[in-house]
Amino acid sequence: MAKGFRSDLSRRERQIMDILYRQGRASAAEVLAGLPDPPGYSAVRALLRILEEKGHVRHEGEGKRYVYLPMQPRQNAAQSALRQVLHTFFGGSIENAVATLLSDQDTQLSEEELARLADLIDQAREGEKQP
Amino acid sequence: MAKGFRSDLSRRERQIMDILYRQGRASAAEVLAGLPDPPGYSAVRALLRILEEKGHVRHEGEGKRYVYLPMQPRQNAAQSALRQVLHTFFGGSIENAVATLLSDQDTQLSEEELARLADLIDQAREGEKQP
DNA sequence: GCTGTCATGCTAAAATTTTAGCATTACCTT
DNA sequence: AAGGTAATGCTAAAATTTTAGCATGACAGC
Structure with missing residues (x-):
């Protein structure tokens, strides 16, 4: 593919x-x-x-x-689609993409969702710290 | 448009x-x-x-x-493209999309980038708390 | 059995997209 | 001036995509 x-x-x-x-x-x-x-x-x-x-x-x-x-697994297709949007509109920057999502009225997050998102980032940071 | x-x-x-x-x-x-x-x-x-x-x-x-x-401003087009990918592949969930990005080897974030992302989420949470 | 509805396999025409090429202009270099 | 290169405006043919319709089969209901 x-x-x-x-x-x-x-x-x-x-x-x-x-x-x-x-x-x-x-x-x-x-x-x-x-x-x-x-x-x-x-x-x-x-x-x-x-x-x-x-x-x-x-x-x-x-x-x-x-x-x-x-035919292509959803996960693969999803990653590919996300990468393509990042590359096209955000110079590859996840940060910029997330900022756009957070500032978008139509995709507003609840307090709980933000908390879960923060947890997600924290987990990624923990994973980053352990060699 | x-x-x-x-x-x-x-x-x-x-x-x-x-x-x-x-x-x-x-x-x-x-x-x-x-x-x-x-x-x-x-x-x-x-x-x-x-x-x-x-x-x-x-x-x-x-x-x-x-x-x-x-003709369409980049920001509008970017938001629209992101929303479309969220809707198509992630049932509209930002959390799932971010999780996919974070788990993607090709879009790996540095410690510093994760920190900035965490800040971004914190700011959104602060904004959420103030009525 | 007949009729109606849903489905598939297949075809090819209509519509749209993609492509290249011609004529022309504007320059630079020899 | 001539030749070469880069550009634009325009056209229409080639290629591809999109579309609908026919023939047929499988059911269900009358």
Whole structure:
């Protein structure tokens, strides 16, 4: 799987991969429901088949219908996506990215969430100190 | 500007926008140099013109050549990109995203960077406590 | 059995994207 | 002046993506 595979995807391919990662797995009908400016059912199925041919997706039978899953593990894809955003918009800086998130009204954290985040940082610092 | 405008861009459009955000501004030649599997110079120019027609980009004369800049401010685009990744891969959770970054070998933080990050969280907690 | 609904496999046309090339201009160097 | 290089404006063809529709199969309900 190419490093920047998400930027190698066409518009619709990308939209579909995002739905599959968000939901973990989805039928063609579920993918259709999640698409912006959705085409018809058969258009979605054709795209899913293409994504499968390209190796980005696989399907499993579930009852009498297919359900599609991303081939690349979620964790890998998530890391890759995060790195790409850091690189593109934040010069690679985690600090700047976190600052942006913390200052963003739409992603406001509760007291409890901030506490857990602080714990996370502390653990990373402890791990850093022990050689 | 549509909310998820990056997922509305075609493959090459998206690659070009990312270069413009990373570099802040770029000539056609610079964009060309940054593209994976690059086409010819005139292909890049044509794409920049299309992006400009669509309103994503504007150009300024700089000496005897054009330099292109994104229309949407970097901060907005950055926030939007981060939110999209959070939503797609982390169920909207900042904590999970930060945990992933901290556990990622490729984005390892120094002691000093962790300290600054901890400060950032503390400031957000202070801000949270004062009504 | 028939009808309706949901599904798949497949095709190919429509739409969009991507690409390169031509004509022209502006310079620098010989 | 001629040649070379870099640039722009523009066009349209090539390539790719996106889309819908047909044929078929599997069920369920009447």
